[in-house]
Amino acid sequence: MSMEDYDYLFKIVLIGNAGVGKTCLVRRFTQGLFPPGQGATIGVDFMIKTVEIKGEKVKLQIWDTAGQERFRSITQSYYRSANALILTYDITCEDSFRCLPEWLREIEQYANNQVVTILVGNKIDLAEKREVLRQRAEDFAEAQSMLYLETSAKESDNVEKLFLDLACELIREAKQNKLDNNDTAPMPGEGKTISYLSCCSLN
Numbered sequence: 001m002s003m004e005d006y007d008y009l010f011k012i013v014l015i016g017n018a019g020v021g022k023t024c025l026v027r028r029f030t031q032g033l034f035p036p037g038q039g040a041t042i043g044v045d046f047m048i049k050t051v052e053i054k055g056e057k058v059k060l061q062i063w064d065t066a067g068q069e070r071f072r073s074i075t076q077s078y079y080r081s082a083n084a085l086i087l088t089y090d091i092t093c094e095d096s097f098r099c100l101p102e103w104l105r106e107i108e109q110y111a112n113n114q115v116v117t118i119l120v121g122n123k124i125d126l127a128e129k130r131e132v133l134r135q136r137a138e139d140f141a142e143a144q145s146m147l148y149l150e151t152s153a154k155e156s157d158n159v160e161k162l163f164l165d166l167a168c169e170l171i172r173e174a175k176q177n178k179l180d181n182n183d184t185a186p187m188p189g190e191g192k193t194i195s196y197l198s199c200c201s202l203n
Ligand SMILES: Nc1nc2c(ncn2[C@@H]2O[C@H](COP(=O)(O)OP(=O)(O)OP(=O)(O)O)[C@@H](O)[C@H]2O)c(=O)[nH]1
Pocket: 016, 017, 018, 019, 020, 021, 022, 023, 024, 025, 035, 037, 038, 039, 040, 041, 042, 065, 066, 067, 068, 122, 123, 124, 125, 126, 151, 152, 153, 154, 155
C-alpha cells in the first residue's frame, strides 16, 4: 500500500499587493478563523489542508507570499512550481486593482505556462467602501482569461468555494493531462484559460 495519504497534491500560491487580505483568506480556509490584527507577511508562509472531493483526497499546499515590494525577489521563486495562483486585490482599494497588470507581468515571467490563475476581489463585507466595480473587475479578468471571484475573509464569503473550485479544476486538468499524454501541452508563452467550475458546487 502507498504511504501517501492523498490522491493529489497541488501547490497554490497567493499573490497581490500588501494588505489585500491574502493571509486572512488562507487562515479562514485552513483554520476557520479571521485573525485579529493580522501583521504583514515576511517573505513566504505556508499551510496545508487536505480536502475530500468526490471521494478523492486532495492535499493543498498553500503558499502565502508577502505583498511588500522588498520581498519580491523571494516570492518570485515560488511561482514556478505553483499549480494555481490566486491573484488577490482589495475591492476597497483602487491602487491594489491598478497594480494587477504588474502582477500579470510577474506571472508571465516567473510562473509555468500551465498555471491556473484566478483573480480574487477581497473584502466584499466593506461594500460601502467599494472603489472597484464588480463589472470592471470581471471585464478585466475576462480579457486576461482568468476566472473571477469576490470574497470576504472576514465574513467567510466564497472562501471555501475559492479553494475547492480551484482544487476541482486542478483535478480535472490532471486527469485531462493523463488522458492526453501531454500531446496537447501548451506552447511556450501560451496562457491557460479555465472554464468556470460547476463540478463541485458545494452549496
Ligand atoms: N473588512 C475586511 N478586512 C479584511 C479582510 N481580509 C483581510 N482584512 C484586513 O486587511 C488587513 C490585511 O490583511 P492581511 O491578510 O494581512 O493582508 P495580506 O495581503 O496578507 O498582506 P501582506 O502580508 O502584507 O502581503 C488586516 O487588517 C485584515 O484584518 C476582509 O475580508 N474584510
